[in-house]
Amino acid sequence: MKVLKFGGSSVNNAENIQKVITILENEKEPLAVVVSAFGKVTDLLLETSLLAASKDIQYKEILKTIEDRHILAIKELILINDQSAILSQVKRMLNHLETLLDGCFLLGEVSNRSSDAILSFGELLSSYIISEAVKQKNKNAMFKDSRELIITNKHFGKATVDFSLTNALIADFFKETKSEIVILPGFIATSNDGHVTTLGRGGSDYTAAIIAGAIDASILEIWTDVNGMFTANPHIVSQAQSIEKISYQEAMELSHFGAKVLYPPTIQPVLNKNIPIRIKNTFEPVLDGTYISSEANASNGNPIKGISNIDNISLLTVEGSGIIGVAGYSKRLFEVLSKENISVIFITQASSEHSICFGIQDADAENAKIAIDTAFEFEISQKKIDPCLVENNLSIIAVVGENMKNHQGLSGKMFSTLGKNNVNIRAIAQGASERNISAVIAQKDVKKALNSLHEKFFEDDIKQLNLFVMGVGNVGEKFIDQIHQQQKYLKENLQLNPRVIALSNSRKMYFDEEGIALKDWKTILDSGETADKDNFIARVKVLNLRNSVFVDVTANEVISQTYDQYLRQNISVVTCNKIACSSAFENYKNLKKLSRKFNAPFLFETNVGAGLPIIDTLKNLVASGDKVNKIQAVLSGSLNFIFNNFSEENSFYDVVKQAQAEGYTEPDPKIDLSGVDVMRKILILIRESNYEMEIDAIENKSFLPKECLETASVDDFFESLKTYSSHFEDILQEAKVKDCRLKYVAEFENGKANVSLQFIPKDHPFYNLEGKDNIVLFYTDRYVDQPLLIKGAGAGAAVTASGIFADVIRIGNN
Template structure:
């Protein structure tokens, strides 16, 4: 003998009801069934709305009644043959007429009592169950309808009546002892008091009805059929990676359902737990899926955390003061004050000093609770022994649940550190003595991030999801996206890093996809995106509030560089090849570093110097290990090295500069490279990362360009000026040949002074054979005194720069 319950989505319409009938027919082949059904989807809400409108003398309640009637009549016409519809249509119309009479009374009186409300709300289940029973009889003649009000008896606590199990169990046993029907259809949610009034069992009460019936019959199983594949490790609407839980204990299921797992109504478990009747959560729309099996078994071999759940719209009330310490009866008075106002306490925590106590309640109860508490402790408040009660709204409780958590050390630490790394502030903490539940209160805006971060930590094989917001998709940006696309599977399989590009932007368009942009089609997605706007881009990134968010700047734009602080303050990491921020005024550079540390948001800019070469990373390791940088010599411009390596009698200076631009070695404005500004920025960044304070105007820039070239305002005029002054550049080349040297643009730092400029490099120098677009850096330190530490390699180009940016992203993933 089995009890089945089908919820509102399962019986939302005729199409869904047909699926229910098919499931019932299959199940009835090998077992006698008691089938409890909810109201058609949305009907209970419509009844509540109609009640409120009638009581407030709003005639629109009649329109709602008409809508309710229409929903049921349409279901009848699709489920029942025309020849058999007449009696059922008449029955439903009689029920609707009765409903309208009650609502007319509410309208005339201008009020709605709890007793009348329960009667009105019962009509949803009364209609749906009768229609489904008649439809089932068409296919299984040995099926009957039974009114639950005749079996389940309660007190007169209207709205959420308390069941009298002694009478109820006897009525259920007596009825089903003589009932031989193959299937019995019963309405959920509704009952009647021992003196004959209609009562209800609370929202979600259809689950409870099914559990009461199952317990009364000592059924073999209770099956709850809904629209998901069981209980999940987290809310799948918020956590896309959430997985169905195969097996779970009664206690774990109760904790999860209490903390918002809406697939199961919390009181459901108690009646069947007492009889040790397993519960099976199944999906009406995927009946072959395994679902979740709830029993008294505890599996000690699996993950000790069974699920992560939450309750939103929470207010945290705090009562504190010296008058609490050591005073017996304080807690009794506090909770009594709330109980008298019928306010449910969801969360409790108290400091060990007894100086303060925090309680979590629903947002809607906050003002009433504050008033009740302040009134209860009016004397102590007037004597300044206790402060006025404070309330903080728009919070959320997040809970880790697992029966076996008590046998595993460090779970609390993992939970708190995981949230802390993502800048989720914990307002309060509670853990029961059973250690089955660890609960924290966080800001409501952080709940999505908190749930996803914790789920990633405890359920996803420790795979870390990185959410990228990329600005700048030119040559380097395009290579960067290609590299992510190519390496995505490798990173996930080998490094447990899942990289998603959530947003892309260039100077014209921007595009967001909350589930991640399909990288095969990113160009068309961006072309069809909205108009680019830096302010709205930042706002959208903040609004999404994703865990492990990374803003990737692949521009050379000063305005973009000025936005880094806004990202870091929101715990959003910044990865950039844009040198402007780190070479801006020292106070701004220092502020960005401090924000990175304060908000635990990495600020990485390896590609600021040497493209993909590990120059800054090596420098950081030297400093962290206690070494000191005393002197730096470097060729830091791959573009200038390319230009002077290829400039000869057969290639004009102007043509070589143009070719460097075509190859992607120069900035969009090549004057930035040739003027020495770009190299000055790079050596400045190395100086600052070495621990020295310096600004760019302190660096001596020995520019080799004629003044007229420097004064141009666009690329066309700049190249024209290079051509005009070709003899100047040929003279530099001739001087180098005369000295049997090669031309290099060198950056130097020594004894607190820095300079950049052209140098004629002799053959014995390690800089002489620097080919193509290569860079080289010499670090002289306390440890590397006579022979410097040398880093050498390709220092320009879209592919190597993109790989350097990608490496910074991976560094964040490995943190």
Template sequence: MIVSKFGGTSVGSAENIKKVIHIVQKKSQKTAVVVSALGGITNLLIKASDLALKNNESYQEIVDQIEQRHFSTIEGLLHHDNQTVCKAEVAKRLNNLKEVLHGVALLNDLSNKTSARIIGLGELLSSFIIYHAMLQEKLNVKLIDSRDIIKTNDHYLNAQVHFTETYDLISKSLSSKDNNIFLLPGFIASNKNGETTTLGRGGSDFTAAIVANAISASTLEIWTDVSGMYTANPQLVKQAYPIEEISFQEAMELSHFGAKVLYPPTIQPVLDKRIPILIKNTLAPEDKGTLITEKSLVTGSIVKGISHIEDIALLTLEGNGMVGVPGISKRLFGALAENQINVKFITQASSEHSICIAIDISESELAKRAVDDEFEYEIIQHKINPLIIEDELAIIALVGDNMKSHQGISGKMFSELGTNNVNIRAIAQGSTEKNISAVIRKKDVKKALNTLHAAFFEDQIKQINLFVVGIGNVGSKLLDQILSQYSYLLEKLHLQLRVVAIANSRKMLFRAEGIDLNVWQEQLDSQGVVSDMKTFMTEMNALNLRNSVFVDNTANHKVPGFYAECLSSSVAVVACNKIACSSNYDNYRQLKYLSRKYKAPFLFETNVGAGLPVIDTLNNLIASGDRITEIQAVLSGSLNFIFNHFDAEHSFYEVVKQAGIEGYTEPDPRIDLSGVDVMRKILILMRESGMPCELEDIKNDSFLPKASLEAGSVADFMETLKSGAGHFEALRKEAEELNCRLKYLASFKNGSAKVGLQHIPKDHPFYNLDGKDNIVLFYTDRYKDQPLIIKGAGAGAAVTASGIFGDIIRTGNK
């Protein structure tokens, strides 16, 4: 014989009950079917009780609602001719309920005995209705009132079972050879006087487990609304999947830590006889479900599941007076036990200076009073501190029988959490190593679950969550590149890039599940809200996603002010914006420090040379022990484009305007033409070389006339290029007469740097630098005579976007 228990969702509607009957019909063995109340009915009964106790007559409306729910179920299940008897019995029992509740209201008293009688009604009604539905389908079924066969003490709301008597009654009652199906209401029982008692939380599971033990069932089936026990909570981890097979111990551990499919105390009768448990989905009966047996199936991940408990308080008892004093722990746990406070987590350092325990947050104040009273003398003597309470916490746990035989599991767990800025407040790991638990912030639960699930269960596909600020020329090209390369990155590099937020100066858009890059512009226009960087940061922090990357595609002076906040939250920063790295040296150094401290990459390859690997090459030279002695470079693709196209047929003004149209200059061309942009770039290279220098340390030989330098706006500046045409023409002619080309150079040597326009003769390596190309010559201790040369396109939206894209991929490899 097997035992099949169907929970509240499984019997929550006429449609679902039909599925239950169909499942039972297909059984080839005799079956004991245990059913819960219709989903939500028990809560309604409790609500009606509370209202009656307050003498609030709206409890009658709740009872009417319960009646309508059952009538609706009957109408959906039974033929019209069969409904009358069933409805009459339901109405009779609910009228009786109203009388009981009326008495509660009159007496202003609700005893545990009366509560048990009220809240146990749901199972009686559901089993009665399902019984008649089974009879209609001509099933050979016998309805048994569980109160006749499960006997308990007088603790009405959480009764203790008299197992010997109960097992004997069940065995006799289910021994009939005339029936193939025995239908029982779960949750309810009775005392020696025949009064209704209930079995407490998970009572229907308990009923099923008791019956399974009594008849030595071949299997206990738990039918619910999920397809087994999952590797993690599927509501929080979309990639979670059902565990095919798991041991009793692993199931108990996962259930203790929040997996709602099983309630550990209730299945103990099954464990005593090592009866397999099969978790199945009533709504998808063809799914395999999870089989719980004595031994774990050793396949796939060593970790079998990840679970958690929210709403935890961490209590810390500490003080020098605890060290070496026997009995401290006994007194602590004794004080908690006397107040019926359940301890979920314990850890104590070998120094004996402190003990940390975790409990439900709802019991924290009671616990503090109890413990402080117990240690009142020691607290007065300053030997022990008053109990410390930390709230807004959660426990997260890795579970697996075979973790003990594999090294590095806990190290990997804590490393992954640390990389994603999940702070661990306490750790507990038993000597059996079947469970590794950590107390973390409640707000970090989703990120922690997804981080660990990716590390232990997924095919090493790393999801990168992108928060992109700046979606103009460069930003839009970046989004296009991410879209076009999505499949390649997933297949070849096991990286999944997900753009979670985008923002420009007017609007911003957040989508936790990811923005559809095929229609991002339409979504931003129609669904975006007013753009504000502080709000953007608040939203990003609230999402608290693993592997987050903040991408700055702007030239805005304010956006870099948020880099420190990002890095301190372990959010990587990728920037083409040069403001941060060319700001004062202390700020630059602080950002690099935060990046190291919080293991959050801070990458800005595009600050110099757009998509060229200039900074990466420099960093590799320094990391390998080389030393930069000299740098010569053309670092402005925009200026190189301008002077390469400035000739007798095109005025300087026309060429600068065209460079702006093609996206080669900054939005404000004065940044390029004044030399400030090139100064920033050589400054960044000097700093990356190890020199603590400032922008003002770099000499700037400007080629612009005074009027251009003093222009108050971009429009005024462009006008000065027209009015000063003679000045620029003279520069061009002078170079032509010398048989040279004009190039804007940056150089560094002997600790000093300068930028400026220079005449480049034909034999110089920079002479043939065409278009918008950049070139950098690194002279080092190893490259003394022949420099290391990096050359290529150094401006343009597409190449800059590709450089940013490369940095994003690098964050995924760190």
């Protein structure tokens, strides 16, 4: 005989109940079918009782809602000629329920015994209606009241089953019955003195398991709205996978830690009889679901079966020198909690015996602290121990697997993964069986922790990068296009899965936690909300996603001043914005410090040389012990483009206009032509070479007339270039006379730096630098006579975007 249990979602309405009936029709052997109340009806019944007890007349409105749902189900499930008798019976049951609620209203209270009686009506109503619907298809079906079979003590709310009496009653009933299908209400039972009791949260599962154990069922099937047990909560971890096979012990561990498809006590009655459990989906019955038995099964060699969590946890700590070496403290402590009926979920104690730390439900924390401080009042007054310390808003996460004990390094993987994502661990527990490694963390970090661990243990090491992109101009657009184009390649070859979670320009911003569809990103961004820097930062923090990267593709000083807020939240920063790294030296050093402290990479390769590996090469030189003594460089691709194209045929004004149009200059070209941009770049190289310098220490030998430098707008600046065209033509003529080319050069040597327009002779390495190329010469202790030379395209949207992309990949490979 098989035992099938259908949960509230499976019997939520007539349509779903018809699916249940179809499943029953396809079964070939006798069935015991345990059903829950219609979805959410138990919650509604609890609400009505509390409202009635508080003398709130609204309980009658909720009662009417409950009545309407059941009447509607009868009218949709039962043939019209058969409805009258069934409606009459349901009405009688509802009248009884109303009488109980009216009593609570008159008394102004609801006792535990009354509460159990009220809550029982959910299952009584659903099982009766479903049994009548099944009888229409199978005349050999019947209804049996579980209260006649399951006997408990008088612990109302979560009664303890008297198995010797219960097993005998169930075995006798099923031995005598001739019915092919027996429909029974879950969750409810009868006390040994004849009152209605309930079996606690998940009690319908428990009812089914009790019956399965008593009749030695061939299998217990639990039908719900998901495809079995999952490697993590699919509502939190979208990549969670259904578990094919799992052991009883693993299932109990996962159930204890929040896997809601199975109530932990369910397993015990069938475990003792070695009866397998299968968890199936009512809405996809052809799928196999999860098979639970005594055999552990390592899927694809993975010793981890699942990752789960319990929220709303408080961590209580009792500590003091008076505990050390003194027997009986633990006994006293847990006796106090037992007397207060407080369940301890998590325990850990340091080997020094200086403290005992344990986790309980948040709702019990205040009561527990009062009870503990009262029990240890004398020791606290003598300073032998401290008052009980309570930390709230925590969660327990657990990594579960039967074969974990046979695999080294799992704890290390777990804790290093959490550490890399800045998830602080408050306490750790691991039993000698090594079936479960538990850690207490802040509740706000649960989503990040579960996704990070699931990615590590179940997703073939494919690392998801969550990108928050500020700035979608020329460079930003190219960057997004490159991400879109390379997503498949990155996933298949580098095990990286970059997703753009947010986009922002100066007008609009748009967030999508599941990732923005990059194919239509422009349209999506246009439909977004009004851009707001502070709101953008706040949203990124609230999402608290693993492997988060803020990508700044602006030249905005205000945005550059927000980097510290991201780094402090373990959010990496990738930027082509040079302002932060060329700001006050103290700010530059602080950003580096925050990056190290919070394990959040701060990368800015594109600050110098666009996509050229200049900063990365310099970092490797310094890290390997080399010392930079001198730097000579052409660091402005835009200025190199301008002076390479400036001729008698092309005026200086025209060439600068062209450079701006093609995206080689900053939005304000004066930043490039004034030398400020080059000053920032050489300053960054100087600082990355381990020298301390401020930007005002760099000598700027400007080639622009004073009037050009003092213009107030971009339009005024361009007009000034026309006005002083003869000045630029004179410079060009002087270069021709000297048989030189014009290059804007940055230099550093002996602690001094300058930027200037120089006349470069034919024998100089800079002479043949074409187009928008950059070139850098590093003279170091190792590169003395022949410098280390880096040369290539140093401007342009595509190459700058590729440099940003490369920094993002570096973070992914970190």
